[in-house]
Amino acid sequence: MTALILSQRERLVKQFERTHAGWKPLRSFFSLAIDIRFPGLKMDELLKPFSRTAEDDDARCLMKEPTEQLRLARRSSRRHFLRTLTGTALAGAAGPSILPAAVLGRGGATAPSERLAFATIGLGNRNLSNLQYFLEQPDLRCLAVCDCFANRRATGKKLVDDKYGNHDCAATRFHEELLARPDIDFLLIATGDRWHTQLSVLAARAGKDVYCEKPFSLTVGEGRTLVETMQRYGTVWQCGMQRRSNDAYRFVAETVRAGMIGRLRTITTFLGPWRGSRVPVLEPMPDPEVFDYDRWLGPAPWAPYAPVRVASWRNHWNTSAGVIVDMGPHYFDLAQWAHDSELTGPLEYEGTATWFDDGFSTVPKTIEVEARYADGVRLLVRNGDKGVRLDGDEGWIHISDFGIITAKPESILRRGRPEVSWQQMGGHVRNFIDCIRTRRPTASNPELAQRAHTMAHCANICLRLGRKVRWNPQTEQFVSDDDANRMLFRTRRAPWNI
Amino acid sequence: MKHFPIFLLVLGIATQALLAAAPPVTNQDVERIIAAAAKFDEGQPNAPLLALEQLVNQTHGNTRLRARLEKQLAAMLGTSASLAAKQFACRQLWLIGTDSSVPTLAKLLANQDTHVAEAACFALSKHPAPMVDKVLREALTNTHGKALLAVINLIAERRDARSVPSLAKLCHSPDVEAASAATAALGKIASPEAIKTLETLRADAANHARLQAAQQLAARGKAGEADKLYRQLADASLPFVIRRGALVGRIRLGGPDALPLVLATLDGAETALKPAAIACVSSLKAGNATAELAGKLPRLPADLQAMLIEALVDRNDPQVRPVLVQATGHADGTVRLAALKGLGTVGDASAVPLLIGHLATDEAAAWSLRALKAGGADQAILAGLNSTQGAMRAKLIGILVDRRCPGLATEIFMDLANPDEAVAHAAWRAFGVVGTPADVPALTKKLMAVTNDGTRATAESAVAQLAGASPEPGRSEPVCAALASAHDPTVRTSLLRVLGRIADDQALAAVAGAGQTDPDAVVRVLASWPNARAWEPLMDFVKNSSNRTHQILAFNGCVRLLQNEPSMERYARMAGFAIRPEEVRVLLSALAEVPKPEALQMAAGYLENAAVRNEAALAAIAIAKGLRGGNRKLVTTTMQRILALVNTADLRQQAQQLLNSPPSKQRAPTPKK
DSSP states (O other), rough: OHHHHHHHHHHHHHHHEEEETTOHHHHHHHHHHHHSSSOOOHHHHHHHHHOOOHHHGGGGOOOOOOOOOHHHHHHHHHHHHHHHHHOOTTSSSSSOOOOOGGGGTTTTTOGGOOOOEEEEEOOOOHHHHHHHHHHHHEEEEEEEEEEBBHHHHHHHHHHHHHTTTTOEEESSSHHHHHHHOTHHHHHHHHSSSHHHHHHHHHHHTTTTTEEEEEEOSHHHHHOOOOHHHHHHHHEEEEESSSSGOOOOHHHHHHHHHBBBSSSEEEEEOOOOOOOOOOOOOOOOOOOOTTTTTTHHHHHHHOOOHHHHHHHHHGSSSOOOHHHHHHHHHHHHHHHHHHHHOTTSSSSEEEEEEEOOOSSOOEEEEEEEEEEEEETSSSSEOOOOEEEEEEEEOOOOEEEEEEEEEOOOOOOOGTTTOOOTTTTHHHHHHHHHHHHHHHTOOTTTTTTHHHHHHHHHHHHHHHHHSSOOEETTTTTTETTTTTHHHTTTTTOOOOOOOO | THHHHHHHHHHHHHHHHHHHHHHOHHHHHHHHHHHHTTOOOOSSHHHHHHHHHHHHHHHTOOHHHHHHHHHHHHHHHHTTTTTHHHHEEEEEHHOOOGGGGGGHHHHHHHHHHHHHHHHHHHHHHOOHHHHHHHHHHHHHHHHOHHHHHHHHHHHHTTTTTGHHHHHHTTOOOOOOOHHHHHHHHHHHOOHHHHHHHTTTOHHHHHHHOOOOOOOHHHHOOOOHHHHHHHHHTTTSOHHHHHHHOOOOOOOHHHHTTHHHHHHHHHSSSSSHHHHHTTTTGGOOOTTTTHHHHHHHHGOOOHHHHHHHHHHHHHHTOOOGGHHOOOOOOOOHHHHHHHHHHHHHOOOOGHHHHHHHTTTOOOOHHHHHHHHHSSSHHHHHHHHHHTTHHHHHHHHHHHHHHTTTTTHHHHHHHGGGGGGHHHHHHHHHHHHHOOOOOOHHHHHHHHHHOOOOOOHHHHHHHHHHHHHHHOOSSSSHHHHHHHHHHHOHHHHHHHHHHHHHHHOOOHHHHHHTTTTTHHHHHHHHHTHHHHTTTHHHHHHHHHHOOHHHHHHHHHHHHHHHHHHHHHOOOHHHHHHOOOHHHHHHHHHHHHHHTOOOOOHHHHHHGGGGGGGHHHHHHHHHHHHHHTTTTTHHHHHHHHHHHHHHHHHOOHHHHHHHHHHHSSSSSSOOOOOOO
């Protein structure tokens, strides 16, 4: 019977490790679940066979000197790398990696006066996860939460208050109140996509730094405006493309840049499936105190209230742009990183899509896009199990969304490979906080994020137009294609403007 | 006449192409699809809209049809079609609109329904014709509320300088939102008139607009005018965010004032501006910037020193090296860290001894030694390796491995037998990475000489890794040969373990052949074999060994191997040797994961055995669940037997659930391999 139990346990633990590697809260939860199911068995013993080794840590040191052009944009990434080395959570195996205060010369403690204060806007599932990582940081203090939904505001406030053991966290549906508070240093923005640029720009004008979830823009023009705004105000802005600070993804990028799969030929990104919706049923506008629909809609074109519209906002062009902008920026950023083309992008896009016929969705159901860089390297965009595969003359490397790496030749992996799930974002958060203090570019700074998002927008435009489009990364314009160029910008519903 | 065949060929190809292409869009199609879209309203399926969008795409390149389509879309805007239909029509005009639809859209700008006016703005947003600017300017006088805001914002996006007089008036409007939008628009337009107007305004929005105007001017190459604006915006009476923007913008203009401005900011009293100035250091073009800024270092607090050092490193200027060397001796850890890290980026080989000196105390030194790209760095680190011992030597070996230092294997070959365990361990690990299959014979000899248990494990890994990378057959030949000549039991055990990891046929034969001389080691190695090929030799232990421990190890090993590659024939053979309850339990635990009717029958057979009844029931339930509704009769019989024989409530409940569950039409899945 013991063997039976052990077999089940190992399978469960392996599954857990693969899917939630290193995320402390889940690890604790899982430990509890194991304890209930298998009383008397210790979690640490269970995980021992799967814990990381010194070889894994060493693997992160596969460095390649970046080009002069990229040094500025990437320098903070290197600093973060170094600080991770000096930190206690070396392999990222146990929760958010936190730079010890002693390393910063603060004698191991954070004075209240040195704490950065923040507020957060948007309290859906994604941001509740983000928020945990921010709350873990000893040198941060969350002062307020904001959402259009009353129940989400209450959940967010409780999360913060429980963390600090008080009832001080303010809750509001008006982001203007947060912008007006001089005691707030930065905003954590994780709203619906249509709000990301708008709120980032407003925050910058109010002198606040920003951590903003992806996709940060719905058009190329919107993204460029954000980049210029952050430059104008000297704002520190980090895009929530946390794979930039993930050791497994870094390993892949640097392996390719070091030429270990030979000359890069093809990058295939698998963005996962996309679900449809249904015909909206109109309902009376809810009480704004319960759900402020007008504010939720924000800069998107007006449409009457229907619960389906709210639940399926990712399925409509007015409020989002489907699977390509949802997962694309993460993987396109890795593609650019590995291909050493972070400040440019492919020159042409061509593809086919199938479309939902559910009566509501206006985004692609399935996608097949091929983009081509100036050097002939192909970028393929597909559905399929999430991950990225990079093929070269002499081998290939693949990373799943959960950070599991496979490669040929196997010598690439001989030194050990970091295996860090996308969910672990402590390092990305830490990088952002460090940059607020030093005013340096973040790991996912506006320019890098803009390039990755531009690829998503261009891919979408080629699918919407149903034909090949050619792109000029320097001018950020399509070549001789008036239809496509008109799609680079949308007006916003007043009073919202950027 | 002689070209007639070619003509026919071309005609044929053209006909084929026409037949293969989608049917051409006709005027009737346009009218039908637009009529359907005009009837659309929210709450209805959006198929008519999708058809319209597809139609628009199909008209690409067909000017005549597009003109007709545009005309029809514009006509729809004048009907009583729903807001949703009109919004969608505007979205199509956004793509294909020409001057012909502008008058219709102009009328919509003044529509009482703000949402309609906004839709018209959407349609006009990227229309390149100057006529649109004229229409929008006119709309400034006859729109109100949110429609007016939408018009102002669109004028700003279009950078229409001729609208400045109208916008200037709106800046004084009692409508605060309109005034603020007009002010922001002037900043985006950034014409001389716009800037002149902004200088007369005192509202906070004007400061932001002037900052934006300065950025626009800089982007247009008008550095002098931008600098003038930035200077105005540096006034101490203005908000911090404006002054910081002005400072950063002015430094980035890159003129002769940039360096003095950074230096002055570092000398100034406003601490909060200093990091922003430092962050711009890498963009400074002045040749003396590094030296001038380095001169400021001693007068700055430690945190700013660290920031400045990082910024100087980003300049990639060799002049910074002496500054970094000096800062590695700083009392503050943050400064030291920045300096050591900086040496890894801009240092040369001469920095190696210094970095090695810090290796024991500063992890950043290790990072820099790995990162150093300068010529001669490998040689300098190898030279340093020769003068270090103990933990530092081990660490340097690890660093050289990460650098893939040429010649490292030769340098550290003797370290494989280093009496210092850490060094030997590092050397073996290094060989696992930088070694080649050709090294296997020599390494096998070295492995035979290892006396430390901890080192031996690493050594075995290295040999197994390299042997495993060599081509088959013969990859285990050197180790088999060593085994044949080895007499020391510890050495033989070690070699057997290596063979167990190489795990090719030759290795299996060698290990199985040693069963008589080294039964303790052999049974353990076979039990850990990575594939089921070791099952038969392991089963020999179960059948023939007189040593009870070996029998148990072999039995458990056989079960483990079967879990990877299930075989009911082998399970049946094992059942004959599963005598004691412990053995039966192990067997049942494996069977539980085999969703086959034969496995269920075998597990059910143990229900009569009171000592293992519960485990048999648990296994049977697991198998039955794995069958997913298949083999209904067998499952029913077995579950009924469980209910009759087993008293445990949880098991009974599960058995009852399986009995109650409806039969599935699915076929039982094949077991995982």
